[in-house]
Amino acid sequence: MVMRVALYIRVSTEEQAKEGHSIGAQQDRLLDYVRSQGWEVAEVYIDDGYSAKDLHRPAMQRLLKDCEQKKFDVLLIYRLDRMVRNVIDLYSVMEHLDKHSVMFKSATEVYDTTSAMGRFFITLVAAIAQWERENLGERVKMGMEKNFRKGGWNGGEPPYGYRLEDGKLVIHEPEAAIVKRIFELYKTKGQREISRIFNQEGLRTRNDALWAGYTVRYILENPVYMGKMRWMYRQGGGKKTNQEIMIDGDHESIISEEDFNAVAILTKKRLIYREKTNVCFPFTGILKCARCGSPLQGGEKKQKLQNYRFYRCSGRFAQGICDIPLIAEDTVEKLMLEQIDFIIDGSWQKEIDIINDNQVATESPDHIQLERELNEIQKRKKKWQLAFANDVINLDDLRIRMQEENEREEIVRAQLISEPFAEKPLSKLTKQDVMAFAKNIKESWYHLELEHKKVIMQTVFERIIIDTYGEAVGGPGRRVPCKIISFETN
Incomplete structure (x- = not known):
């Protein structure tokens, strides 16, 4: 040739x-x-x-x-x-x-x-x-370390409360006032409560995003606000090194060192005395609020006879943008089992896809795992972008993390292309099979462990949109009437 x-x-x-x-x-x-x-x-x-x-x-x-x-x-x-x-x-x-x-x-x-x-x-x-x-990288690192030893800023977006002028951090008064207020509010309120107050007042972060608990936490834990600079705090992947170096910066502090340390002590005390709860909530990750679209997260309150388990909207309690009340877990269970009834009595028959007798190409376990990893990569990308939008990480950190995710994504996609589908027949799934499975869920539901319930819910449902109506009734742990607006199955 x-x-x-x-x-x-x-x-x-x-x-x-x-x-x-x-x-x-x-x-x-x-x-x-x-x-x-x-x-x-x-x-x-x-x-x-x-x-x-x-x-x-x-x-x-x-x-x-x-x-x-x-x-x-x-x-x-x-x-x-x-x-x-x-x-x-x-x-x-x-x-x-x-x-x-x-x-x-x-x-x-x-x-x-x-x-x-x-x-x-x-x-x-x-x-x-x-x-x-590599030699160039070492020289750059040495230059950055030298600049750090002098108390200088090593590039990237300046932290909330500061602006950069001639390479130096200078206090930005409108934001600095909010930083001071965060440290003052934290004496009597938690991170989520502070973010909720700010959102209700119409305050937004520098990037015009809603405040969140982790945004407040980042400010409370950043020593830059007491005039310090830290070096080697995190590795390239975002993990803490536990070998950080702290020195005095050449910028003006917003918070006194005494107030900053007092907040650190208060945080440790709250972690020690925080009530422990059963962390398994079957509907966490599935329930969505019909009013604001935020996820509902499980919680628990101690009572004399039986603990009150419930789901609360993160849009209300973390961001202050919603007014939906707490929803009792047993109320959600009742609504879910009513939906299961539709399967048992055959009302869903038109919506159930029945696999025919032909052989079909099914994904191998490795192929499925690669698909799952791709989904996880996409989720992590969104989290990094959200963290940047809320000033949790700076632009340089975002670029590093997105580059790592993109490189891993390329590898996974290449493996997906080379991974063949396994040709094998699937067992025929009839409407009766689906109805029998649903009946089994209902009959065994109240005898299952919480972990088993969670697995079943994640297997059956992709998303359940829920809302409340009317007034809550009863004593402590009152139940408010609810309705499922829509749902998606897996």
């Missing part, structure tokens, strides 16, 4: 005048080389009047794109400095060519991936490029 070759030619006006490397001269030399090898010219890429300081050149970008589409088998240049002028760019181009199985050859030098010696030499150059990158 005849090798298809791409010719890359570059010259700047100054180089052409000084060195005589005209476009015509380079092209003639390259064509002579192609003829000597018996190759076939697929395309000629010419950057006329462009410097090689980087890869942002029209013909170079077109070449890299055509490489992805396999339009040629070999890239031929006159001399290496016609293509790149630093080892990092060389490594980048070599990596791109290798990824798409394109060889590389210089007509006048030993740069050549068509031979074993040439590939060894390119590998050596790549190693030098990696060393240069």
Whole structure:
């Protein structure tokens, strides 16, 4: 098979005048080389009047794109400095060519991936490029640490309450007043209550987002507000290092050190004395509020005879944007079992998909696991974006985390493509099977452990939209009438 070759030619006006490397001269030399090898010219890429300081050149970008589409088998240049002028760019181009199985050859030098010696030499150059990158990273880190030791700000979005002026943190009074208020309110109120108060007052974060408990917590735990700077607090993945260094910053504090430490002591006391509760709530993650769309989370209050278990809207208690009352767990159970009745008596028969007798391609366990991991990656991406919107992480942290998630996503998608579907027949599922399963749920529901109930709910339901109406009745732990607005099954 005849090798298809791409010719890359570059010259700047100054180089052409000084060195005589005209476009015509380079092209003639390259064509002579192609003829000597018996190759076939697929395309000629010419950057006329462009410097090689980087890869942002029209013909170079077109070449890299055509490489992805396999339009040629070999890239031929006159001399290496016609293509790149630093080892990092060389490594980048070599990596791109290798990824798409394109060889590389210089007509006048030993740069050549068509031979074993040439590939060894390119590998050596790549190693030098990696060393240069790592060395650059160490120098940047040393510079940042030096700046930190002086109490300076190392880039990224300034924390809430401050602005950057000439690279220094300067107090922004409107936000600083809210920071002071947070520390004052925390003496008598919790993080969620503070966020709820702010949201009800119409206050928003710097990015015009609603306040949340973790937004308040981040401010309460950040030593920057008492004039300190911390270094090596978290690793690249967001995990705490437990090896942080704290020094005095060169910025003005918003909170006194005494007040900041008093809040830290108060937080520890609240964690110690906080009531423990059974953390398993079967409908958490499934129930959604019909009024604001927020998830409902399980809670429990101690009573003399029996603890009162309930679900509360996070939009109301965490953000202060909703007014739906607490919903008793036994009320939710009753409504859910009524929905199960529709399956048992056959009312849902039109909505139940029955699998036919034909063999179908089913996903292997590995394939299912990869799909689940993709869903988890998407969820984590949304969480990082939400954390940034609420000033929990800065822009640099967001970029690092999104890059990590994108890299993992590429790996998972590649595995999904290579993972074959398992061809096997599925057992036939009849309407009677579904109805029998529903009947079994209802009969055994009140004998099941909470963990088993949760598994069943997550298996059957994707989402249940619920609302209340009328007045609550009864004594402590009063029940308010409810209705299921809509639901989605799995």
